[in-house]
Amino acid sequence: MSKEKPKNLSIKKEAKQRSLKTHQKVTNVIVYIILVIVSIIWITPFVMIVLESFKGEATCPTDAIIPRQFSLKNYKALFNIGVEKKDEIKFFRWYMNTLIMSCVCAIIQTFMVLCMSYTLSRMRFKGRKFLMNFMLVLGMFPGFLSMIILKKVMSGWNMIGENAVWGLIIIYTASSAMGYYVSKGFFDTIPKSLDEAARVDGATRATVFFRITLPMAKPIVIYTLLTAFMGPWGDFMFAKYIVNNATDGMNVAVGLQNLIATSEGLAAHYTHFCAAGVLVAIPVTILFMCLQRYYVEGVTGGAVKG
Amino acid sequence: MKKRITKFIALAMALVMVLALAGCGKGNNNKNNNNNPTSSPDTPSDLSALAGTYDITVWVSESAGVADLTKTQIADFCKDNPGIVINAKVEGVTEAESASQMIASVEDGADLYCFAQDQLVRLVQADALAKLGTATQQKITELNDKTSVQAATVGGVMYCYPMTSDNGYFMFYDKSVIPENHLDSLEDLIADCEKAGKMFSMELTTSAWYNAAFFFATGCKSEWTIDSEGKITGVDDNFNSDNGVIALKGMQKLLKSKAFNSSSAGSDFSAAVPSAIVVSGTWSTAAVKEALGDNYAATDLPSFTVDGKTYHLGSYSGCKLIGVKPQNDTKKSAVLQQLALYLSNEKCQLERFKLVGWGPSNLNAQKNADVQADVALAALAKQAEYAVPQPQIHGSWWDIAKVYAVSAKDANTDEELKKALETYEATIKGLFEMSVNEKEAWTVIGSMNGDTNWTTDIPMVCKNDVWYSEAIKFVAGDAFKVRQGKSWDVNIGSDGKAGGPNFDVTEDGYGFVVFTYDKATNTGVIKLEKSSDVYGFSVIGTINGDTWSKDLTMEIQPDGSWLTKEAYELKAGDEFKARQGLGWDVSYGNGGDNYKVETAGTYYIKLTTDNKIELIAK
Amino acid sequence: MRFFIEKARKGDIMKPKTNKTTGTKKKSVPVRKRKSFAEGVKGFFKAVGNEIKSFFTIFVDGSWRTKLSYVIFGFGNLVLGQIARALFFLAFEALFFFYTIKSGWARILKLGNLKELTEQVEFVRLFNKDIHVELLLSIFSVLLVVVCIVVWRNSFHGSYRNDKLLKEGRKIPRSAFDKGVINFIKAVGNEIKSFFVIFVKGSWRTKLSYVIFGFGNLVCGQIARAALFLAFEASFIYYIINFGLAWILKLDNLGDIGSHEEYDPIFDTYVRVNGDNSFKILLYGVLSVLLCIVCIVVWRMSFHGSYENDKLLEEGKKIPKFKDDLHDIVDSKFHRTLLTVPAIGITMFTVFPIIFMILVAFTNYDGAHDGYSGLFTWTGWANFMELFNTKTSNLGYAFVHILLWTLVWAVLATFSNYFLGMLLALLINKKGIKLKKMWRSLFVMTIAVPQFISLLYMSKLFAKNGLINMLLIKWGFLEFPFDFWANTTASRILVVVINIWVGVPYLMLIATGILMNIPEDLYESARIDGANPFQQYMKITLPYMLFITGPYLLTSFIGNINNFNVIYLLAGGAEANSNLLTSGGSASDVDLLITWLFKISMGTESNYKLASVIGILIFMVVSVISVIGFNLMPSNKNEEDYQ
CATH class of the missing domain: 3.40.190.10 (Periplasmic binding protein-like II)
Structure with missing residues (x-):
């Protein structure tokens, strides 16, 4: 949908050179062109992934973007239809693992973040400054370091390998309350007058939280649910370390990276990777687009003051 | 401010403690290490004694199809030995990945795993491989070619089973x-x-x-x-x-x-x-x-x-190997060893050759017609002439x-x-940042004590400028030299000169290498003694008219026991003890206290291999 | 927002500084007279003379504190509560004397015969240039002595100034850090004092609750609280006696008997016999120690609670029953109820592992000694020393090399995303641009796709036989594939460019939100003053944006320092750089500290001790940056205004 250049621009320009309006029009056209080019740059890689996922002729990277013969072979191979036993891919299992993880994580993480952010934003209690600074300092340590010990503890509770899903859920959600900035920023914008009024009528802090603040915090709740849901889809480092080579316990990121890590793997599974990428991206994108209004509001409203 | 926050942590820690109870419940069972019953039937070869179900994890090469083939091979093993039921979780993992995951945490690693020979040393250092039993070692040495057997051995001990001997290029x-x-x-x-x-x-x-x-x-x-x-x-x-x-x-x-x-x-x-x-x-x-x-x-x-x-x-020519992770349970360890032996036998090696073209290390598998006819293996054979065993x-x-x-x-x-x-x-020299005294220390190295290719350095101890080695078991025809800092830069031969000829041993039995070195002239004197001031025994007591002041040297016998050089006049009531290195750290008499002579006479004093004193009449 | 707009109204920001030429400055700056060289020298000697004279006068009429600060640097400050300054002085003095006595003095003497010094020169390859180490260190030692004299002078002069302040009765200046430390000491003091006071003044109930936790509550009818206390005390004692003590006692050398293998002749197999497991000892040992600290806190709660009950009884007030506690949970102490679960999660899964990993940096925990197969023990500062020991491996070189690239990467990534994101937002928000919503959702869609797919795809795109190489060859630009990820500069540029592709949409959203809040009349008045769009941007939009997104900029800078996914997924397979190669962990030129740390832990030796040392150093680097960053941030001071 590239905008074609207006053909008789030069003649119009002389006629309206002086007036501010044409100056305005010219800059607008330039801005439109820039926007078109920039959006093409941003969208092309995804278009290429989709195109390559339909490539029928070879599974290794070839020099053509548009496939010579379209076929759903790659999508079928992902679900082991028409594929010998020895080339099977456990994509469905990885996909379900990640789905379970993201749903459970979304719920628990939202609960954690809301508790922390509401308390820090609304209530003035001793040690509030100390707690915020303490969490800031904790955030400065590289996360991977604690993974080494957490893997041993998780293996003690038999939550690595096949049932790495539960181990990872605990690890993702346990200290997720440290990411409270955005929602705290949002709670700061809710005026306090309503709370005082309710408090005066004898409502306990809990009722204030559940009946007044929470309903008004719908955007931030959805924002946190969404970001928490997106987390497990993108995590690679922790998942690879905890899964300990058990293909049944992998999430999508580790599984696909494992598939195309070796050069033989890349040659045999490159287009399968593209197809898997499309299958993973579509549902997450659709969910994201529906809740985009809240996401934008959360980011613009909250993140700024965090 | 402190009060409120500390209350949170108090509650948090209470929960932590409960979890710790659960967590370490598992932890402390290794304190009473489970000494499993070793009473068992007679012949180890018939596996019925190992009947039982075993859950194991297996990591094999990631090449397509190898994991499935291994599953069928394990099923065949269970068919051959009806009593044993193995439910195996088989994963395809690249060799480098399986070695580093094993070392990252041996406890969570696979029970049976394949790796290339260049990872063997790292795995042994990390105690990730169980040594092979003596009977199994003999079987492996007979069945496979020399280079693959040598590839599976570290410092004279076999740690794994050769699977291919085509790991060359x-x-x-x-x-x-x-x-x-x-x-x-x-x-x-x-x-x-x-x-x-x-x-x-x-x-x-x-x-x-x-x-x-x-x-x-x-x-x-x-x-x-x-x-x-x-x-x-x-x-x-x-x-x-x-x-x-x-x-x-x-x-x-x-x-x-x-x-x-x-x-x-x-x-x-x-x-x-x-x-x-x-x-x-x-x-x-x-x-x-x-x-x-x-x-x-x-x-x-x-x-x-x-x-x-x-x-x-x-x-380089090398091998792919199968290793077994050390197990606490004897029967499981034995089953895994038998399974690894089975997976590296001729049948399995040939099946792998047909699937992914890996050249077998098993001798009669190598004689198989298709193996001979294989183009790749023929090229490997041609290259073998220039190949260096890894x-x-x-x-x-x-x-x-x-x-x-x-x-x-x-x-x-x-x-x-x-x-x-x-x-x-x-x-690479930096890898061995030897301490100063390690650099100065002299060691005995040679073909003796079972080590035939001059690989192990036997340490020596310096006592007032004379270097003493511990007791070394020699066989006639063995040869050795002494060298400094475990490198051949400074070494002395039997003629006392630097880089001189080997010191040849003429008769069987134990011996102590005693060596004095003169740094200025870079020469030394090597002596092979039957006694030693550091490691040797001597008798001291109220015998031979002396009161606990003079040591009578004892000589080490071919069977490892000690005997005084001459016979001595002993009176009833005399007391003595045999002590090591002229010091009192190690000394034997009648158990802990002195040995009392009952009947007088002239005796040689003998200290047996299990440290008991005996008097042998002249 | 209100604060900023008032500032703008007052015209501080608004008045464009266009009329510089007619700048009428009120104070007339004295034109400095050029001093001749001779006067300069005379002035110098006079100054030196004063210095020496003041040296003695201060000593004579200075207070006892000043006299002592001649010997112990910063003693005067310490006594008067300027702890930060005192600590600096003391640290400098300790380090100076430690270095000079150990090797500095010998090096200064060596300066005597320069010939011998330059001959036996120990080269060190730092940024592949050979540096005369010995020569540099000798010069450094001399400079150090001069600096020490200056510091010494500041020490007694500072103390003398404090004396004068005290004489005039003025307050001694103390920094925030000092106040913090003093309050902490006071708090601890009160704790200990109250411990005895309560015991003495408390009723018999309080005295007993020193021994039986919650006894005071029990007697006053607070059954629930008492039950909790008793349950805690019972289980604590049970745990310590059966398990805790054993673990704590083994903490000294983390296990004595390792595991070994026994040969079982019947089954002809070796069986592993477990010994001590250093990992479990360190884990449960530290846990038990923390538990003891918690027990002390609960103990304190027990007798303080009982003392409060005594006071309530004296004043005839009602003792809060369980019903009241329940009400508190929902009302006055609601914040505690909300924070309990997150607090437990953070303590168990972040605080405790970090403590553990800091301890690991002082042990020899790696692949060969992982506690299960080989025991590991304390090795003190050896791991940190290894970083600076150039003989065995130039880990120090690798660390510095990678740290530099990490900082460059963080700056490039943060600011490129920031400005391009803002530019994109400006373009979309420009008046007269239609379909704003469509453009925005187009870019937001790219955030939706999980990062690992786009990153992995990009890395395969630029791989040796990837699509880009093929197209370049097909169109004749290239004859043989160009290995992007092996070439240092190419891989670094690529990583930054792809990070822009991943990060800009998110920044665009943030910038859009803020741009909408800038009041329109600011631009109107600027336009009337004849400011062109660029000046408007520089004078209004940019300062406003920087003011608002200050903290975000800093957090994203720190986020980029620890940005694992982009670097590992894109350039994980990049070839190792030859100089870095020999320094352990086979890092490549594009690796950050965090990815190097990952390669070291998961690499050939799984060298955890080195990984935790690097983790600690990353923490130090990040904390220094954020302390500097937060102090510079204007918006940090008036956080309250935004409510």
Whole structure:
């Protein structure tokens, strides 16, 4: 949908050179062109992934973007239809693992973040400054370091390998309350007058939280649910370390990276990777687009003051 | 402010404590280490004694199909031994990944896993491999070829089962591009590739395993001395020499060529810019055949010429191995050993050969008709003549040795090549930052005490400028020398001079090497004694008219017991003790206290191998 | 927002500084007279003379504190509560004397015969240049002595100034850090004092609750609280006696008997016999120690609670029953109820592992000694020393080399995303641009796709036989594939560019939100003053944006320092750089500290001790940056205004 250049621009320009309006029009056209080019740059890689996922002729990277013969072979191979036993891919299992993880994580993480952010934003209690600074300092340590010990503890509770899903859920959600900035920023914008009024009528802090603040915090709740849901889809480092080579316990990121890590793997599974990428991206994108209004509001409203 | 926050942590910690109770409940069961019953039936060979169900995890190579084949092979094993039920979780994992995951946490690692020989030393150091039982070791030595048996041994102890002995590399090439007569000259091959616009795939900058071929061609070597715990004690490496520079010059011919592609993947033949030549091993045969079809061909590596002299490229030859993780439960450990033995037997090796083309290490499997006829294995056989059996090498050598290739790629002058080799040598020497006294210490090394290829250093202790070795078991015909700092730079022979001939042992039995060294003249005197002031025993007491002041030396007998040199007059009521190294740390009499003589007489005093005093009448 | 707009109204920001030429400055700056060289020298000697004179006068009439600060640097400050300054002085003095006595003095003497010094020169390859180490260190030692004299002078002069302040009765200046430390000491003091006071003044109930936790509550009818206390005390004692003590006692050398293998002749197999497991000892040992600290806190709660009950009884007030506690949970102490679960999660899964990993940095925990197969023990500062020991491996070189690239990467990544994101937002928000919503959702869609797919795809795109190489060859730009990820500069540029592709949409969203809040009349008045769009941007939009997104900029800078996914997924397979290669962990030129740390832990030796040392150093680097960053941030001071 590239905008074609207006053909008789030069003649119009002389006629309206002086007036501010044409100056305005010219800059607008330039801005439109820039926007078109920039959006093409941003969208092309995804278009290429989709195109390559339909490539029928070879599974290794070839020099053509548009496939010579379209076929759903790659999508079928992902679900082991028409594929010998020895080339099977456990994509469905990885996909379900990640789905379970993201749903459970979304719920628990939202609960954690809301508790922390509401308390820090609304209530003035001793040690509030100390707690915020303490969490800031904790955030400065590289996360991977604690993974080494957490893997041993998780293996003690038999939550690595096949049932790495539960181990990872605990690890993702346990200290997720440290990411409270955005929602705290949002709670700061809710005026306090309503709370005082309710408090005066004898409502306990809990009722204030559940009946007044929470309903008004719908955007931030959805924002946190969404970001928490997106987390497990993108995590690679922790998942690879905890899964300990058990293909049944992998999430999508580790599984696909494992598939195309070796050069033989890349040659045999490159287009399968593209197809898997499309299958993973579509549902997450659709969910994201529906809740985009809240996401934008959360980011613009909250993140700024965090 | 403190009060409120501390209350939170108090509650938090209460929960932590409860979890700790649960957590360490599991933790403390290893304090009362489970000494399982060893009472068991008679013959270990019939496996009915091992009946039971076992849940195990197995990591095998990631090449397509190997995991499924292993599952069927395990099922066959269970069929052959009805009592044993194994539910195995088999995963396809790259070799490097399986070795580092094992070492990352041995406890969570797989029970049975495959790895390449270059990972063996690291795995032994991390206690990730269970030693093989003596009977199993004999069986393995009989069944497999010598190089694969040696590959499975570290410091004289066997830690794993050889599975293939084709872990070497040779040259696959595209018949339609490469003419037959160019096959033996690297320069022509590079020219052909460049002319055809195709690539020459050989992993020079990304793997030391391949680039060492140039150094073996010019006669360099890199051998490491390792003790049986897998601790690396020394290296004898002459890569940093003129031959080394020639090797790098040869390597530069390929490194600097436009066609050079640092990869060894069989699929390179069908890559975007296809290769005409790929240096790789039998694990790529399937991919190469698929890519090249009837242009598929393989031969040994070419030769290169530098300053008029031609050198045929060498190569490493090694093995893929199966290892068993140390188990706490005896029966499970025994079952795993039997399963590993089964998986490395002739039948399984042949099945693997048919599936992915891996050359077997089993002797009669090698005699199989298809194995002989296989093009790749024939090329490997041709290359075997120049191949160097891969010794046990320090884990980080593989990273360090990539250095000279990476620097050689950008180097233009000989000085730069020399500098690259110097950094290489300084770094590997750095791996053994010996302490000062380790450098000064003298050790006995030779073919004795079961160690036939001069690998283990027997430490010596210095007491007022004389070096004493512990008791060494000799057999007539053994030979040894003494050397300083576990390296051959300073060593003394039987003639007392530096670099002199070996000290030959003429009669069987134990002996102590006693050595005095004169630093100024760099000469020394080696003596083989039956007694020793440090390790030897002597008798002291109220005997022979002396009161606990004079030591009567004892000599070590071929059976390891001790006997005084002469017989002594002993009176009833005399008391004495036998003590070691003229000190009281180790001394025997009648158990802890002194030995009292009952009947007078002239006796030799004997200290038996289980430390009891006996009087033998003259 | 209100604060900023008032500032703008007052015209501080608004008045464009266009009329510089007619700048009428009120104060007339005295033109400095050029001093001749002779006067300069005379002035110098006079100054030196004063210095020496003041040296003695201060000593004579200075207070006892000043006299002592001649010997112990900063003693005067310490006594008067300027702890930060005192600590600096003391640290400098300790380090100076430690270095000079150990090797500095010998090096200064060596300066005597320069010939011998330059001959036996120990080269060190730092940024592949050979540096005369010995020569540099000798010069450094001399400079150090001069600096020490200056510091010494500041020490007694500072103390003398404090004396004068005290004489005039003025307050001694103390920094925030000092106040914090003093309050902490006071708090601890009160704790200990109250411990005895309560015991003495408390009723018999309080005295007993020193021994039986919650006894006071029990007697006053607070059954629930008492039950909780008793349950805690009972289980604590049970745990310590059966398990805790054993673990704590083994903490000294983390296990004595390792595991070994026994040969079982009947089954002809070796069986592993477990010994001590250093990992479990360190884990449960530290846990038990923390538990003891918690027990002390609960003990304190017990007798303080009982003392409060005594006071309530004296004043005849009602003792809060369980019903009241329940009400508190929902009302006055609601914040505690909300925070309990997150607090437990953070303590168990972040605080405790970090403590553990800091301890690991002082042990020899790696692949060969992982506690299960080989025991590991304390090795003190050896791991940190190894970083600076150039003989065995130049880990120090690798660390510095990678740290530099990490900082460059963080700056490039953060600011490139920031400005391009803002530019994109400006373009979309420009008046007269239609379909704003469509453009925005187009870019937001790219955030939706999980990062690992786009990153992995990009890395395969630029691989040796990837699509880009093929197209370049097909169109004739290239004859043989160009290995992007092996070439240092190419891989670094690529990583930054792809990070822009991943990060800009998110920044665009943030910038859009803020741009909408800038009041329109600011631009109107600027336009009337004849400011062109660029000046408007520089004077209004940019300062406003920087003011608002200050903290975000800093957090994203720190986020980029620890940005694992982009670097590992894109350039994980990049070839190792030859100089870095020999320094352990085979890092490549594009590796950050965090990816190097990952390669070291998962690499050939799984060298955890080195990984935790690097983790600690990353923490130090990040904390220094954020302390500097937060102090510079204007918006940090008036956080309250935004409510």
